[in-house]
Structure formats: C-alpha cells, structure tokens
Amino acid sequence: MGSAFRRALTKAQKQLAAVDPALGKVIARVGPAQLEPSPEFDPFHALVRSICHQQLHGKAAETILGRVNAKFGDGTLADLEKIRRARIQSMRACGLSLSKALAIKDLALKCADGTVPPAKALHAMVDDEIVERVSQVRGIGRWTVEMMLMFRMGRLDVFPVDDFGVRKGFTLLRQLPAPITPRALWPLGELWRPYRSVASWYLWRVADGR
Numbered sequence: 001m002g003s004a005f006r007r008a009l010t011k012a013q014k015q016l017a018a019v020d021p022a023l024g025k026v027i028a029r030v031g032p033a034q035l036e037p038s039p040e041f042d043p044f045h046a047l048v049r050s051i052c053h054q055q056l057h058g059k060a061a062e063t064i065l066g067r068v069n070a071k072f073g074d075g076t077l078a079d080l081e082k083i084r085r086a087r088i089q090s091m092r093a094c095g096l097s098l099s100k101a102l103a104i105k106d107l108a109l110k111c112a113d114g115t116v117p118p119a120k121a122l123h124a125m126v127d128d129e130i131v132e133r134v135s136q137v138r139g140i141g142r143w144t145v146e147m148m149l150m151f152r153m154g155r156l157d158v159f160p161v162d163d164f165g166v167r168k169g170f171t172l173l174r175q176l177p178a179p180i181t182p183r184a185l186w187p188l189g190e191l192w193r194p195y196r197s198v199a200s201w202y203l204w205r206v207a208d209g210r
Helices: 002-019 021-030 043-053 058-072 080-085 088-092 098-112 119-123 127-134 142-151 164-173 182-192 196-207
Strands: none
Touching: 002 021, 002 182, 002 196, 021 164, 021 196, 043 058, 043 098, 043 142, 058 088, 080 098, 088 098, 127 142, 142 196, 164 182, 164 196, 182 196
C-alpha cells in the first residue's frame, strides 16, 4: 500500500490546493502530509493503545501501556484472551483507571464476539459502518475511531469535526472572529471531499502554528 498511498496523498494535496488557495499555501509551506497506514494494523492492539492514551500525556500513557503488555501479553502486545480472563483489579494494578480497565475488558470481549471485526473485515467496510461498530465498545467514541481510520487504516476522507485542533486550525485558516463549532464546520468540509483526512492533517499544522 505504501507507494500507491503516497501517490494518492500527492493527488490529494494537489486537489486541495486547487480548490482552496488558503489551504494550498499551508500545504506549500508545510510539505507532504505525514499520513501512512500501519502495515501491521490490528484493531484490538490499536484500540488498547488509544484507550491508554485517553486524557494522558504520551509518556505516562506509554508507561501504563507497557505494564499492561507485560502483565497480559508478551511485553510488546497484550493478549486478547488474557485480557478477557483478567480481573479488573489486576488491570488496575497496571495504572489503569477503573473506566479504562472496564473499556479494555469490553474491547477484548467485543473483538472476540465479532462486534469489532478483524482488520481484513474492517478494510471491506465503509467508514460510518466502522464507526458504528467500534463505538459500541465502552469508552470508545467517534473521535477515537476516526483516528484509527485516518492513522491506522489510511482512510482519506475522514473529517473529525469534534477534534479541537481541527476546529482551531480552521478558525485560524479562515481568520474567523470566534471558534467554529463542530456543527458549523461539518458542511464546510464538503469543499475538501474526498480528501478531508488530508485537509484535517494540515489544519492540525495550522493549529500548531506552522
């Protein structure tokens, strides 16, 4: 998928610059978008990482994730069956909050029963269907699934309007007098179809001051 995906990104950047000159200036300034699907993508492991990172700084989240992987896996990745059988108190001893322990436990159960399909099945599904299925897991909302779609699965037309950075970037790009709301932003993304993931990546760069 690597070279084909890079070609798709190049096409996306050219089209976005053509339809939106303001965004085109950002693209020229920042350079190629750093979006790349994960070749070893696995929904269970990807979402365990996402849950651990919720509302935590990266280093603290990685420390907790490492403990989970060590206690319930091989030290690198957690084992789904071990998580299914784990006691909540044992999971909490890794540093997980009660809500995160319950979420990871529910994730393991829903991966096992097929609510969250394996990667091969997910790749055959449309974005909204993936969001609907995966967000049935306790503690996983639309934003978390959208990040998986963009950064793990390489979906190019995801528009995470609930993301603060995306909204901040748009507000700055358009020099709006007040922060835009998710509801107001949603229809404005039509200009960028079918490459709203790429546009969002550049909006994050604008929000970061680049």
